[in-house]
Amino acid sequence: MKTHVDRDLCDNHGQCVFAAPEVFSFDDDDYLLYTEEAGDELQEKVAKAAAVCPVRAITFTGGSLAAGA
Amino acid sequence: MTGPRMTGPLTSGPLTSATGPGIIVVGASLAGVRAARALRERGYGGRLTLVGDERHPPYDRPPLSKEFLTGPADAERFGLPLDGLEADWVLGRAAERLDPRRLVVALDDGTEMPCEGLVIATGSRARPWVADAPRRGVHTLRGLDDARALGAALAGGGPLLIAGAGFVGTEIAAAARAADVPVTLVDKAARPWIGRFGAEAAAFVERLHRDAGVDLRCGTRVEALTGDGDGDDRVTGAELSDGTSVAAGTVVVALGAVPSTGWLAGSGLALDQGVRVDAYCRALRTDGTHVPGIVAAGDVARWPHPWVPGRGLTLGHWSNAVEQAEVAARTLLFPQEPTAYRPVPSFWSDQYGVKFRSVGLPELADTVEVREQSTERRRLDLAYYRDGALVGALTANRAARTASYQAQLAAALALAPDGPLPGRQAATS
Incomplete structure (x- = not known):
């Protein structure tokens, strides 16, 4: 599966890091890092991360939970 | 003890008929x-x-x-x-x-x-102002209509008086200062946020607001709102319990929800x-x-x-x-198999370009550990403990630390016992 974060929307709230720390993290300057390609076993967590993003900056494709996948 | 399984309107199955009231x-x-x-x-x-x-x-x-x-x-x-x-x-x-x-x-x-x-x-x-108040210029903030009305008032330049330096009060102060509106912020506590986050956090928040030019009046409360009384009934300011008075063209009552x-x-x-x-x-x-x-x-x-x-x-x-x-x-x-709600609470607040993030329940703490506190670098890292166990954290511009606290709290909560089992406390009427 592929994950994408829209940097124009992202406001570094960090809810995605709480929901899916395997995929999302922060560096020491509060910049959001994430893994674009993740195993399908993580798609439930990525879906949760997308659902709890306050600014809806996260989209993902390729998994069975992906919108329009 | 075995109570009956919960019987209720939905026990016939979750996907009730399309013709029911739903x-x-x-x-x-x-x-x-x-x-x-x-x-x-x-x-x-x-x-x-x-x-x-x-x-x-x-x-x-x-x-x-x-x-x-x-x-x-x-x-x-x-x-x-x-x-x-x-x-x-x-x-x-x-x-x-x-x-x-x-x-x-x-x-x-x-x-x-x-x-x-x-x-x-x-x-x-929003908790309303219960005492007498002038008809114009006194706001609360909860919904979109409130925000539009307050925004229009602030566009007029203020000066703004905010009663209550909680999350909403301090955020409004920051937004108003960003637009160069003069702000007086009043709270009965000794410092903003002190009740929930303690003295260390409160000192940091206080410094942010003072540096931004907010006239912060703590340890006092708004006793009365004054108006021009000439028929327009527009607010002119407030009298505080310390005997001082403050002039204001707009007042926000931010005393909680x-x-x-x-x-x-x-x-x-x-x-x-x-x-x-x-x-x-x-x-x-x-x-x-x-x-x-x-x-x-x-x-x-x-x-x-x-x-x-x-x-x-x-x-x-x-x-x-x-x-x-x-x-x-x-x-x-799925009333027969509910799962318990046991989150790690979290919230954020944006003020003057500083992003506060809180996880857990810092208000439960008996001890605060200051791991970083720099007003110059605008960074804060506070860990809150009760009986030696982490119960929460508050950070400013320290996202990675917040995530690590959140993970620790989630792990601790996963070990906490559930509430009463579903069905044990069955509906009996």
């Missing part, structure tokens, strides 16, 4: 919309009705006390996505009464709406500054038993956190509304 969600803001979405995502195919007392389509509230106030008034950006909900909307109507036995909601226009399942998500309202439970008075549901629910978000009667077919979520729900058993707590945070709505919807659809 599920009503009272409250069309974040918790209500998220509950509706969760119901659909978990396969509910029956009728779904959302009732909201605002005439606006559902929207997100966090921006209202921040950039929206003094920035571009593009409220469309904050609309909640509603695609796929397949819901009937009753907007601009408030629920006025509930008969929990018959599961009937009465609206303020006299309509009676029966249902098979009910989600209570009526949120909270009150859960919106007025419509449930007399229903037999347990009301205690919120609707009492059990660990599964099931609404409780005054005798402590739960009501079949009724759940609550969001600001309005008073729920037992594993660390705050007994009376429990209410949380007005964005993530609480989202996560609790999900659990409440699951309980409603």
Whole structure:
């Protein structure tokens, strides 16, 4: 599966890091890092991360939970 | 002891017939919309009705006390996505009464709406100013109309007086200062945020506001709002309990929020500054038993956190509304196998380019560990402990640390026991 974060929307709230720390993290300057390609076993967590993003900056494709996948 | 399994309107199966009255969600803001979405995502195919007392389509509230106030008034950006909900909307109507036995909601226009399942998500309202006040220029901030009115007033230049230096009060102060509006911020506590986060955090917050030019008056309260009294009845300022007075063209009363439970008075549901629910978000009667077919979520729900058993707590945070709505919807659809709601609470606040993030329940702490506190670098890292165990954290511009605290708290909560098992406290009436 592929994950994408829209940097124009992202406001570094960090809810995605709480929901899916395997995929999302922060560096020491509060910049959001994430893994674009993740195993399908993580798609439930990525879906949760997308659902709890306050600014809806996260989209993902390729998994069975992906919108329009 | 084996109580009967919960019997309720939905035990015939979650996917009730398409012809039945279906599920009503009272409250069309974040918790209500998220509950509706969760119901659909978990396969509910029956009728779904959302009732909201605002005439606006559902929207997100966090921006209202921040950039929206003094920035571009593009409220469309904050609309909640509603695609796929397949819901009937009753907007601009408030629920006025509930008969929990018959599961009937009465609206303020006299309509009676029966249902098979009910989600209570009526949120909270701003605590009003109860004493006399001039008719013009005195605001509270809760909804979009409030934010538009306050934003228009601030565009007039202020000066602004804010009564209450909690989250909303301090965020409004920051937004107003960003627009160069003169601000006086008044709070009865010795420092902003001190009650929830302690002296170290409060000193940091105080410094931010003083550096930005806020006239911060702590340890005093607004005693009276004064007006021009010449027929226009416009606010001119306030008298404080320390004997001083403050001139203001606009006043915001930011003294906290009150859960919106007025419509449930007399229903037999347990009301205690919120609707009492059990660990599964099931609404409780005054005798402590739960009501079949009724759940609550969001600001309005008073729920037992594993660390705050007994009376429990209410949380007005964005993530609480989202996560609790999900659990409440699951309980409603699958009453035989509900899961307990046991989140790591979290919230954020943006002020002067500083992003505060809090996880856990710092207000429970007996000890605060200051791991970093730099007003120059605008960074803060505070860990909160109770009996030696981490119960929360507050950081500023320290996102990675927040995430690490959150993970520790989540791990600790995973080991906490559940509340009473579902079915043990069965409905017996």
